[in-house]
Amino acid sequence: MGLPSCVVIFEPQPREFFSPQRAPARLTRLREKLELLAAQGVDRVLCLAFNRRLCELSARAFVQSVLVEGLGVRHLEVGDDFRFGCDRAGDFEFLCQTGVAEGFTVEAAVTVEVDGLRVSSTRLRAALSHGDLPLAERLLGRPFSLCGRVLHGQKLGRQLGTPTANVQLKRRRVPLTGVYLVSTELDGRRWPGVANIGVRPSVTGDGRAHLEAHLLDFAGDLYGRHLCVTFHHKLRDEERFASLDALKAAIDADIAAARAYWQGKPLTHEPEQR
Ligand SMILES: Cc1cc2nc3c(=O)[nH]c(=O)nc-3n(C[C@H](O)[C@H](O)[C@H](O)COP(=O)(O)O)c2cc1C
Ligand SMILES: Nc1ncnc2c1ncn2[C@@H]1O[C@H](COP(=O)(O)OP(=O)(O)O)[C@@H](O)[C@H]1O
Known part of the structure; x- marks a missing residue:
């Protein structure tokens, strides 16, 4: 027309x-x-x-x-x-x-189907809350991501040996929680990492959801930058650990799992929109 x-x-x-x-x-x-x-x-x-x-x-x-x-x-x-x-x-x-x-x-409007079922926000939310990231990616046509500015946190990350960029969620409620293999685009390069999203039951906090991402082999200042964290695979649910040592051991194991996962797997996703 x-x-x-x-x-x-x-x-x-x-x-x-x-x-x-x-x-x-x-x-x-x-x-x-x-x-x-x-x-x-x-x-x-x-x-x-x-x-x-x-x-x-x-x-x-x-x-x-x-x-x-x-x-x-x-x-x-x-x-x-x-x-x-x-x-x-x-x-x-x-x-x-x-x-x-x-x-x-x-x-x-044409109904879009995946596996014979209609694609909808409700179905996407169910896939995310069940940790089915591959299905979420097929429903969306791209992997699921959350974006926000990197804020200052409680400075606990570096104490645990794992600095984690604290991505601002404002008061947003989140459609998924747990520990994930993630990646993020930074200065034209895609960095693999691990992230925790949720209320962090082992840490005294504000009771709200946080998104904390550690980028593998990255060193630098991310405060104030806008990051889009892309979720690829769920490793586990969030847990309440009795001590910071136990939390640190779990995070170290998550990082080892992330290294094994990404080994030999090139990150080929297109740089995302800002
Ligand atoms: C890979 C990874 C896994 C995590 N798993 C948990 C968890 O199971 N339970 C929890 O309470 N916090 C978990 N955390 C969150 C840490 O508590 C959080 O990153 C730490 O408190 C650092 O916070 P800060 O950035 O405010 O200093 C995890 C963090 C990462 C990076
Ligand atoms: N590999 C990395 N992954 C994530 N953040 C990193 C990394 N290396 C350095 N940083 C920096 O460290 C900050 C997080 O350190 P952390 O001790 O967890 O402090 P905070 O509690 O303020 O988030 C990030 O915001 C970023 O500026």
Whole structure:
């Protein structure tokens, strides 16, 4: 049609708006979502603030003000199970009928399947929480990663002999916990490493999830840098160790496992988006 493409998304997610306590952990932050959409060739993103005003709009008013008047939509691609508008009254059929009257076409988005089952955020979250990183990678089309700035931690890492870059999660809840083989892109090179993500039950802390990554054979200052930690393989669950010596021995064993895993395995993933 020679028209620019536009993806419409919501912030916060509707479930975060309606029941913040029960909403699932985020898989991507807005910034990453925008980068990923741009990389797919999407021209524009319309990010609608999901608030009381928006969710009280009737389905008809939503189509009229957002799609017709706001965007001048000519063709709409949407999941055939999508519901929208006040009380979820708007559905695919309603969009098709309105399209005829308003002069836009509507098409159901193709269902993407892996192993005969639909790909969805719910399925991806299940794969991550079960430690099935290979399945997560197939569902996403890329390995799962979490990005953030490196902050100062409790300076315990160097005491344990293993400095760990503390990647800022803010108050984010996380879709996976445990100890993983990871890699991260730094100055055009991909570094293998090990990371722990979770509440660190052996360490007195703030009760929130932390992401701590140790890069193999790296020495340098990472504070303030933006790191994307890519998860390749789960080694084990987080454990509560009775002493720092026991924690140190476990971390040393994780590092040995990481070395064995990466040996002879070139890191070939493309450098990721920032
Ligand atoms: C490979 C690896 C495995 C870890 N496993 C655990 C664990 O099982 N339980 C735990 O409480 N902390 C674990 N940690 C987290 C350490 O407690 C954390 O890295 C240490 O407290 C350093 O914190 P700091 O960066 O704030 O100094 C692990 C860290 C790494 C790098
Ligand atoms: N191989 C490495 N992997 C991760 N961080 C490293 C490494 N070598 C040096 N560092 C530096 O050490 C810091 C982590 O040291 P650590 O004692 O754990 O302190 P903190 O508690 O502030 O995270 C990192 O933020 C980084 O600047």
